[in-house]
Amino acid sequence: MSTRRNPYGALVAKLERLTTLDDADRAAIQALPLRVSIYPAGYFLVRESDTTEDCRILLSGYVCRHKLTGDGSRQIVSFHIPGDLLDLQHLLLRCADHNIQTITEAAVAWAPAVTIKALADARPRIAEAMWRDTLIEASIFRERVLNVGRRDAKSRVAHMLCEFAVRCEIAGLGTMTSFDLPMTQEHIADATGLTPVHVNRTLQMLGAEGIIERERRRITIADWQRLRDAGGFDPAYLHPAT
Amino acid sequence: MSTRRNPYGALVAKLERLTTLDDADRAAIQALPLRVSIYPAGYFLVRESDTTEDCRILLSGYVCRHKLTGDGSRQIVSFHIPGDLLDLQHLLLRCADHNIQTITEAAVAWAPAVTIKALADARPRIAEAMWRDTLIEASIFRERVLNVGRRDAKSRVAHMLCEFAVRCEIAGLGTMTSFDLPMTQEHIADATGLTPVHVNRTLQMLGAEGIIERERRRITIADWQRLRDAGGFDPAYLHPAT
DNA sequence: CGATAGATTGATACTGCTCAATATGGGTGG
DNA sequence: CCACCCATATTGAGCAGTATCAATCTATCG
Numbered sequence A, B: 001m002s003t004r005r006n007p008y009g010a011l012v013a014k015l016e017r018l019t020t021l022d023d024a025d026r027a028a029i030q031a032l033p034l035r036v037s038i039y040p041a042g043y044f045l046v047r048e049s050d051t052t053e054d055c056r057i058l059l060s061g062y063v064c065r066h067k068l069t070g071d072g073s074r075q076i077v078s079f080h081i082p083g084d085l086l087d088l089q090h091l092l093l094r095c096a097d098h099n100i101q102t103i104t105e106a107a108v109a110w111a112p113a114v115t116i117k118a119l120a121d122a123r124p125r126i127a128e129a130m131w132r133d134t135l136i137e138a139s140i141f142r143e144r145v146l147n148v149g150r151r152d153a154k155s156r157v158a159h160m161l162c163e164f165a166v167r168c169e170i171a172g173l174g175t176m177t178s179f180d181l182p183m184t185q186e187h188i189a190d191a192t193g194l195t196p197v198h199v200n201r202t203l204q205m206l207g208a209e210g211i212i213e214r215e216r217r218r219i220t221i222a223d224w225q226r227l228r229d230a231g232g233f234d235p236a237y238l239h240p241a242t
Numbered sequence C: 001c002g003a004t005a006g007a008t009t010g011a012t013a014c015t016g017c018t019c020a021a022t023a024t025g026g027g028t029g030g
Numbered sequence D: 001c002c003a004c005c006c007a008t009a010t011t012g013a014g015c016a017g018t019a020t021c022a023a024t025c026t027a028t029c030g
Helices: A007-016 A023-030 A113-122 A124-150 A153-170 A185-192 A196-208 A224-231 B007-016 B023-030 B113-122 B124-150 B153-170 B185-192 B196-208 B224-231
Strands: A035-039 A044-046 A054-060 A063-068 A074-080 A099-102 A106-112 A178-180 A212-215 A218-221 B035-039 B044-046 B054-060 B063-068 B074-080 B099-102 B106-112 B178-180 B212-215 B218-221
Touching (some): A007 A023, A007 A106, A007 A124, A023 A124, A054 A113, A063 A185, A074 A185, A106 A113, A113 A124, A124 B063, A124 B074, A153 A178, A153 A185, A153 A224, A185 A196, A196 A212, B007 B054, B023 B113, B023 B124, B054 B113, B063 B185, B074 B124, B106 B113, B113 B124, B124 B153, B153 B178, B153 B185, B153 B218, B153 B224, B185 B196, B196 B212
Antiparallel strands (some): A035 A106, A054 A106, A063 A099, A178 A218, A212 A218, B044 B099, B054 B106, B063 B074, B063 B099, B212 B218
16 A cells, blocks of 8 residues: 555545645645654664654554553553554653554654644644544543453453454554454553453453454454443544544 | 632633743633633533533532443543643544543533634644643543553552642642542542542551541641652653643 | 431452463574 | 474463452531
């Protein structure tokens, strides 16, 4: 897909899912000095307490944001898929409050945050799209608090699978019923507030009930309705329509 | 304090903690058609799936945002103190994804969301301040995911107390070492992902260790250093400085 | 002065964690 | 092309932290 190769196309496509752009907006985006870098799996794009200098869009691969407690346990607060904007907070906040790390090899387009800030200042619709994106992200965080705070293990895992599937579909990354899960069971554990051992058992349970099928890292959702019910999943919080 | 009585003063004060306003910005705020309403404790200002029509600033009292699971358990995702903007997401999202409910009697200034949106469109610095506020709120949600996902009961409660104390101080609401906790132990439980019974025992433990002192709903932090350590609290995620 | 919401206490149950061992399979160097 | 190696996945057994359930106590308020 050209979107994934061409950083400008990826950024335009992302913003057009959030608002309507005009020709001047598109021209301003084309004029950005975007550069593309490839990073290996496990690479830290941003570390907590870094000074925030760049702004990134993910072109291919998968990335997560996470925070660590004082005694070293990790909480993944979100996963990101191709097309996601990774650092909008860097436009207005000086210091990173979490880590951003690649899960797989990833291609990232980036520009200095001040450049993107200047774009937002010059093009109000682009600023509005970005602001909306940060609001949707905040909504996703709220849902994650609910997931981790008030659901049992089976629901948490089911909900996470639902969210990943729907976000991939919204982003135009293939079918919702069968997809590759790029993350390890340890990633899933750190995202759901469980241990890897218990995630393993929970996935087996979902498999044994015929809700999902697993084969390596590929997941097939055998019964979307029951997965949704198991996770208490309602996609409204993703605000799919503007 | 006049800030708490005068809705315009409260809004100007809030935005000036986020950015620098000029006279035209302040004049535009003064021209808003703000109205003030008083609501009793337990009142729903917004319900999930409501169409989002108004935008509010809290003048006095305390409010929380929360979501419910399918089987009815509640997760509080944030508490709000006087001076907080409650509905910025309503400027750009059509449908509420969570409930907003008063904890105590509360005075709220409000205007139609479209009016506030027009203000943001007309005054870029105000839009920027609001955007920054939503980014800081997102950071608070991320920290809450960590708190609920990866800390034990004692740490969760300690962290919550730290956050509340520091936010009150940033907002200029009195001293950090002694303050009224407006919420019940059930509120604390729903915010930390625990049960009220266990919150009670945890508070007693913090008291027995001499870290806090309790008397009714008033909390005195006897040993800030140890409370901070117990909660693994680092205020950087609140982004106190611009 | 009762009514009621909230706080406190005790006893017991259970979900998910810990620790430790084993299996799997994809990648790599010889 | 094969054997080894490492990360990851899987399994089992026992334990711990919180939940649950059910009283009782205590303020506050009409």
